[in-house]
Amino acid sequence: MMFLLKHDKGFRILDKELPDPIDTSIDADLTRIYFYTQFIVDNTTTKSFDTSAFLEIWDTIVKAIVRIGGDSMQNQCDCLKTEVIGENIKGAMLGLVEIREKMTVLKQKLESDLSKAIKDNKEEEDFNEEVYYKEIDKWLDEDKMFVETKASTSLLAALRNGQKSITVVGSFCVGKTFTTRHVALILRREGYKIHPVSSLDELKKLCVKGHRTLFIVDEFCSGSIIKRGIDIKMWEKMSDDLLGSQSKIVACCSLMLYQHSSFKNARLSFFRSFVLNMNSSYALTSDELHCVAKRHTDIDDTLIQKYSSEFPFFPFHYSKCSLFSKTYKEGKHISKFICHDALFINAMVVYKFQLDTFYTDDKLKYTALALIVQMNNYVEEECFRESRTGKNSVLHQVNTISDSCKFDKKNKDNKSIQLFKSLSDIECELKSMIGSFVIVMTDSKNSLVYSAKNLSVYEMLATYFKEELPEHFSGKFPVHKKCKKLQ
Structure with missing residues (x-):
């Protein structure tokens, strides 16, 4: 039992020493019980104790048991202290001693096998x-x-x-x-x-x-x-x-x-x-943005101003990104977005790569951004609290987006697995994307409204989802008139 508690559950149980007397943690009490159990069953230990030694050990173990198991354990310990040990119990105790000896041999074998495995794999683990x-x-x-x-x-x-x-x-x-x-x-x-x-x-x-x-x-x-x-x-x-x-x-x-x-x-x-x-206190200043742009390309000040005001990055920077570079080098999805200037990659490429990654790795974020387009860049906080389930409800729209994306999964019993537990899961994803894709505004009723970070980002999202999900996102998706008033 102690072996399982130590190696499987992670309790810090010492092997051959007692903890500090003032330490009354669960780890310390389990160590006390383990130590005295070994002390008693060890065949090298004296076969008998004087009364004072027995009472001291008994008192220590009982206190540890009560701290771990609660006050109800006190009565059981008191009864056990005066109970006469019969032949059956003696036999069981001798059996425990035999089991302990076998476990010691098994432990030594496992340690030996582990050392050999480590040695055999050392060359693979060495620093390259x-x-x-x-x-x-x-x-x-x-x-x-x-x-x-x-x-x-x-x-x-x-x-x-x-x-x-x-x-x-x-x-x-x-x-x-x-x-x-x-x-x-x-x-x-x-x-x-x-x-x-x-x-x-x-x-x-x-x-x-x-x-x-x-x-x-x-x-x-x-x-x-x-x-x-x-x-x-x-x-x-x-x-x-x-x-x-x-x-x-x-x-x-x-x-x-x-x-x-x-x-x-x-x-x-x-x-x-x-x-x-690096999006707030340590974001690039206008002077730093200008110096970075001039170092990497010959674009003029007008374009520098455009990208520094609309995007949290310079598009040419993104080719340096460790995540993006793999896809960029392989030429996936991006050839039609490359500008004439080979040093300057269109911002659409950056966002498209992120959205493609969401589709594979983070479907809730993908759905949340699609919802912004579906609701014309004006997603009210209140809609995540509504109980409606009809065609005009947010729940229905989220489910139809999920169906269009073919996000529905089956478990081993061929039963559908929901993409999310509640609409609050979608709102949670929107909150996590504040500063990257999303901003939060306050309407006339002092309620929160989620929308794309700026008009350029919204237009990019609308273009992306119309291309990727044409069956669901057909027609135009103009910015909601309420959104225009807030911006």
Whole structure:
């Protein structure tokens, strides 16, 4: 039982020592019970105890049992203390001793097999220096085009001043990865070892106590909803102890994930100690936008002003994005959106790629954005609270969008699985996309209204869904007249 509690349920039960007397946690009490059980059944232990030793042990174990099981356990322990042990019970106790001896042999065998497996796989787990230096060389080459910004100087200053954990937050293509890698290369010149990692196990393998190391986690907890949930559970175990005194970690997290309820409700306080938000306090200034644009292309000031006012990114920047570059290089879905200037990628490409990703990995976000188009860029907060189910209801519209997208799934019994539990799930997704795709306005009744971030983004959404879902999105979708009054 103790073996299962320790290795399966994660209780910290010590093997051969008693906990501190003042420690009354469940882990400590289970350790006391385990320790004295071993002490009594161990065949090297004296076969008898004097009364004072017995009473001291008994009192300690009873207190531990009562703390774990409640006051009702006190009476059962009192009765057991005075009960006469018969031959059957003696036989059972001797049987337990025999079982314990067999478990000790089994444990030794398992440990031996585990050591052999680790040794056999050591070559596969060894750090691949060739791949590492190729990746760093790529960073160095791309860094030649970097322009210093408020975000990069602030990130560097925080790391130099002793901040151990920093989360860089921003919508797609604001430069989270580019900025983080630039700062990492500066610290590398100052003596830090730089390690990009994607999992906690990888970090543990590469972390050497006493060595100055900067770990970079790109695309923090990204991917499908299932993968995101698994990653969040994994990173919840992160702590200062795992890093040691000399190491630091920077995680690049999308604004949509950071604002999502699944992230807010997770036990990720380690990654909230210092947040650098590149969509608000550390967003590119107008001067920085101008310098970045001039560094990358020869576009004129008019276009710089256009893109800096309408989009949270420069389209040519997005070809540097780690998620986008794979699709861009393969030429999927984007050839017809490339501008005549090869250095300047149309903003539509950026959004189309994100929407295609949502269709595969985050169907609720895809449905929520389609709803904005369906309701002419004016989605009232109240509609998520309504109980209507008719053709004009929001619930009906969401379900028809889901049907058009062929999101309906079947379980092993061939029964339909709902995409969402309630309309509040759709509203939750809209909230998570504030700043990236969505803004929130207040109407004359002081109620919230969700709409696309600006007219250009709405037109892009309408064009996209009319092309992808022509059966459902036919005709025109003009901006709601109420929306025009609020903007």
